[in-house]
Amino acid sequence: MFLFEEVERKGERGLVLTGYSGKTRYLSVPAYLENECGxxxxxxxxxxxxxxxxEDLEKVELPKTIRALRAFSFFxxxxLREFTLWDSVEDYYDGSLRQCLALSRxxxxxxxxxxxxxVRxxxxxxxxxxxxxxxLLDGSRNTNTDSVVTSSGTATSSREKADSYERNSSVRSSTKELSLLFPGYVDKVREDTMARQIHDTIDGCGYSYRQTVGRRRIDLRLYDKLFLRAIHDTKGAAVYIALGRLRYPAELLDKAREDYLAFLSEEDSFSLSFLISDEEWEWIEFYMNLQIFSEEAxxxxxxLLAKYENVELAARFLDYQEKHFAKGKKKPLFDLDEL
Incomplete structure (x- = not known):
């Protein structure tokens, strides 16, 4: 059951969610709730x-009615692994998602x-x-994915919300997606008592990547230019950066595309091992479609897949191996793909 208080904000009556009684792994917050008067x-x-x-929450979805996340709301x-929200959030207070150590998406x-x-x-x-x-959408469309529930928490499913959004998004070609990974960093402060100075140094490229996001735009060109630093600082993060930009290539220049492909080709064994350990099957399938794996990879x-018992993906790799690396195979009279 959702717990809430009734408030008035800028002349609008609404509710502030104060918690949820009971345990739940998946919290889908509805756009509307019924108060005691119905x-x-x-x-x-x-x-x-x-x-x-x-300690129970693993996935949270917020509706587009939410205007503020108060301090330490999900601290x-x-x-917590997945968190979904809308750009309707105008006030994000310190600590709202801090110390959510498993948060990955x-x-x-x-x-x-x-x-x-x-995002900033x-x-x-x-x-x-x-x-x-x-x-990403422009402001000319009206997407209606709001749901109405009672205080008991019965709501339309997240899948229904996503389907509704996708149906509305498909009417315009200007809709686009981005998948952007921002590496971590360490801010070190060292005090020099003899010189009465404080030295502040930042380790890792994560801080520089964060500077690509402004209030009104994301500088994707600068984001791409930082890739060599990412490879040097955190090769694992570089795998997701490269795959994300290749899969959703908004403003991607040819030079940047070549850099991403070169890295994924040269580091295919490392990248596949890293993705399999994270069980990122969808990213692996996209990676496979790039057709750049070596036989060793x-x-x-x-x-590695034998340990995870992913039979379907293993079958796809066997097919890839047969197609690209089979030796002494008699060439067929025709290729079925050409029919």
């Missing part, structure tokens, strides 16, 4: 410390152009590695 009011905010320290949710839906403040705020609140998936992948 009135349906919008959920406008997540209260300070509302879900602070919850220290150790099991943040999805943001945009209804307004040049409105990246929420979340990045500024964490020095850890963060992966963003952005659905494919053999390694098959060996």
């Amino acid at each position: 009135e349906k009011l919008p959920v406008l905010e997540i209260a300070a410390h509302a879900f602070d320290g919850r 220290n949710c150790k099991a 943040i999805t943001v839906y945009f209804e307004r152009e040049e409105n990246y403040q929420i 705020d979340i990045l500024g609140d964490s020095d850890r590695r963060l992966q963003f998936h952005l659905y 494919v053999k390694l992948a098959l060996k």
Whole structure:
């Protein structure tokens, strides 16, 4: 059951979510809840410390009615892996997603152009590695994915919300996606008592990557130019950076594309091992479609996949091996792909 308080913000009556009674791994916050009088009011905010320290939450979805995430609203949710919200969030307070050590994917839906403040705020609140998936829309469409529930928490499913968004998005070719990984960094402060000075140094390229996000735009050209630093500082993060930009290549220059492909080709064994250990099957399938694996990398992948019992993906690698590396195979009279 959702817990809430009724408030008035700028002349609008609404609700502030203060928590959830009981345990749940998947929290889908509805756009509207019914108060004690049976009135349906919008959920406008997540209260300070509302879900602070919850150990059960693994996935959270917020509706586009949310305007504010108060201080430490989801602080220290150790099991939280996925977090979804809209660019409707205008006020993001310190600590809202801090110390969520398992958080690996943040999805943001945009209804307004040049409105990246929420991405900037979340990045500024964490020095850890963060992966963003952005659905970018211009402001001329009206997407209605709101749901109405009672205080017991029965709501339309997240799949229905996503399907509705996809249906509305498909009507215009200007809709695009971005998958951007921002590496972590370490801010070191050292005091020199003899000289009465404080020296501040930053280790890692994560801080530089964060500077590519402004309030009104994301500098994708600069994001791509930082790739060589990412390879040197954190090769694992570089794998996701390269795959993300190749899969969703908005503003991707030919030179940057070549750099990403060269890295993924030269480091295919490392990259596949890294992705398999993370169980990122979808990214591996996209990687395979690039057709750049070496025979050694494919053999390694098959060996590793046996431990995860992923029969379907292993079959695809066997097919890849047969197609690209089979020796002494009699050439067919024709290729079925050419028919």
